[in-house]
Amino acid sequence: MITVEKLHKTIKKRKILSDVSFTVAQGECIGLLGPNGAGKTTLIKCMTGVLQYEQGDITFHSKPIAQHKQHIGYLSQHTDFKPWMSCGESLRFFGKLSGLDAAFLNDAIPAVLEEIGLKDKEGYKVEQLSGGMKQRLGIAQAILHKPLLLILDEPVSALDPIGRNEMKKLIARLKKHTTIIISTHILDDASEFCDRYLVIKDGTIIGNIDSHLQHADRRQVLVKTAEIPPACFTWADTGVALIESLSPTAFLLTGTEQLDLKNLVNDLTAKELDIMSIEFYEKGIEEVFLEMVSDT
Numbered sequence: 001m002i003t004v005e006k007l008h009k010t011i012k013k014r015k016i017l018s019d020v021s022f023t024v025a026q027g028e029c030i031g032l033l034g035p036n037g038a039g040k041t042t043l044i045k046c047m048t049g050v051l052q053y054e055q056g057d058i059t060f061h062s063k064p065i066a067q068h069k070q071h072i073g074y075l076s077q078h079t080d081f082k083p084w085m086s087c088g089e090s091l092r093f094f095g096k097l098s099g100l101d102a103a104f105l106n107d108a109i110p111a112v113l114e115e116i117g118l119k120d121k122e123g124y125k126v127e128q129l130s131g132g133m134k135q136r137l138g139i140a141q142a143i144l145h146k147p148l149l150l151i152l153d154e155p156v157s158a159l160d161p162i163g164r165n166e167m168k169k170l171i172a173r174l175k176k177h178t179t180i181i182i183s184t185h186i187l188d189d190a191s192e193f194c195d196r197y198l199v200i201k202d203g204t205i206i207g208n209i210d211s212h213l214q215h216a217d218r219r220q221v222l223v224k225t226a227e228i229p230p231a232c233f234t235w236a237d238t239g240v241a242l243i244e245s246l247s248p249t250a251f252l253l254t255g256t257e258q259l260d261l262k263n264l265v266n267d268l269t270a271k272e273l274d275i276m277s278i279e280f281y282e283k284g285i286e287e288v289f290l291e292m293v294s295d296t
Contacts, residue, residue, distance in 0.1 A: 005056055007058065008054050017039050017053070018203045020205055029175040030197070032198055033187065073151065075152045077154045077157075081137065086122065086125055087122050088113075095144050115143075115173075132160070151181045156168070222277075223275060227249065238264060239267070264278065
């Protein structure tokens with residue numbers, strides 16, 4: 001659906017994006033992850049036509065994306081609704097700026113407010129809305145024209161836990177019928193609705209987190225015990241080279257080669273260790289992300 005190829009962008013003689021390439025298939029929900037200043041927002045602005053770029057190509061269904069602006073919905077980090085306008089007035093204002101006619105807006109505004117959970121708020125002033133409601137109104141503005149592609153720039157970063165939960169539920173509903181790209185640095189939230197993730201650092205795509213998450217590392221085992229092991233307990237003769245205590249009753253065991261769970265259970269049981277659970281250790285998205293963007 002979307003192809004970004006060898007994209008370069010410089011602002012005030014500073015290279016912001018360098019040789020950025022990736023693809024997004026129709027129906028995917030892609031997480032664009034990266035630390036602050038990595039180039040996420042600049043990349044999004046290039047994709048939406050807000051910024052021009054010096055080199056590279058961005059295509060939408062094999063044609064220049066500039067020819068398909070009417071099919072793109074965009075929610076920026078900071079919505080620009082006027083506090084004295086009502087929700088309905090705000091959507092009508094932005095809809096007319098986008099070239100939507102009055103007849104279309106008369107039908108679309110009530111429908112989109114219902115879709116985002118603001119069905120009874122059409123007459124409410126923007127200043128009366130909570131932070132979560134304002135973000136949902138921002139999404140309403142972005143999907144008012146029924147886009148094929150929805151781009152969200154940090155949609156949950158400024159919200160409290162309740163607002164974040166509401167936004168996550170909304171995004172989960174939208175992804176059923178819209179291709180979505182979400183820029184975020186809140187990894188726990190992204191893991192709930194993204195199908196895969198691209199990591200950008202210093203203006204360059206440095207990899208896909210999914211390739212690191214596919215398989216558990218069979219050299220590492222997570223063991224949880226029923227109680228704190230006695231002071232006399234030793235991990236010797238279990239084939240484990242390194243033991244990391246995650247809590248008084250949780251231990252990450254690392255072997256020099258792949259560990260065998262059955263043998264390990266037998267060895268620990270023989271040492272009279274009461275095991276609650278044992279499994280191969282799988283890295284979480286946050287751990288993988290930190291490893292990828294670390295300078296060490």
